[in-house]
């Protein structure tokens with residue numbers, strides 16, 4: 001038997017119709033699963049979901065959680081422009097103009113970031129294609145770079161320092177090009193908030209456990 005629900009809310013979770021951009025026509029059980037995942041994330045709850053093997057858990061989990069994340073980011077974006085009631089002495093049209101300008105700036109910033117990321121991805125894809133096609137020169141250069149390092153030296157770990165752990169790890173996670181772009185967008189290592197704060201919106205996705213064993 002398949003079950004997907006939050007204790008006490010099992011029926012309610014499946015009632016709302018959302019477009020999860022599922023790559024196939026989702027089965028009913030998948031609709032229920034995705035809605036449950038969405039509701040769990042939205043409510044910051046813990047969800048335990050069960051479904052027989054091969055019923056599309058992985059796909060439903062991905063579609064459900066990414067749909068929630070997309071909605072959450074969109075709402076956060078809109079919320080950033082919602083300044084509540086106009087308590088200042090400025091006329092309404094001035095406020096509206098300012099909001100419109102702010103929205104344009106945010107959109108332009110996002111587009112710019114997407115464009116640069118697309119270029120980086122295209123470059124990496126071209127490099128991969130070149131490599132897979134057997135470009136000997138490319139392979140030789142890569143091999144040489146590895147050979148340049150002392151064999152054992154490449155496996156030596158850096159000294160552990162708990163104070164710098166977060167910034168080191170997080171900077172090291174990205175390529176130089178991505179870091180440069182993030183810095184430009186005000187999202188670089190120098191602008192990083194404490195991990196706990198920044199992760200708060202993303203971490204909601206992790207607040208449940210999915211049981212994937214066969215039942």
Ligand SMILES: Nc1ncnc2c1ncn2[C@@H]1O[C@H](COP(=O)(O)OP(=O)(O)OP(=O)(O)O)[C@@H](O)[C@H]1O
Pocket residue numbers: 024025026027030052053054055056057058059060212
């Ligand atoms: N609605 C659907 N229509 C057709 N194919 C689907 C549908 N949903 C999932 N699939 C396909 O069924 C297969 C199994 O999906 P998935 O891996 O998500 O299932 P699962 O429940 O996570 O499997 P397992 O229990 O083995 O981990 C995949 O190849 C997936 O692409």
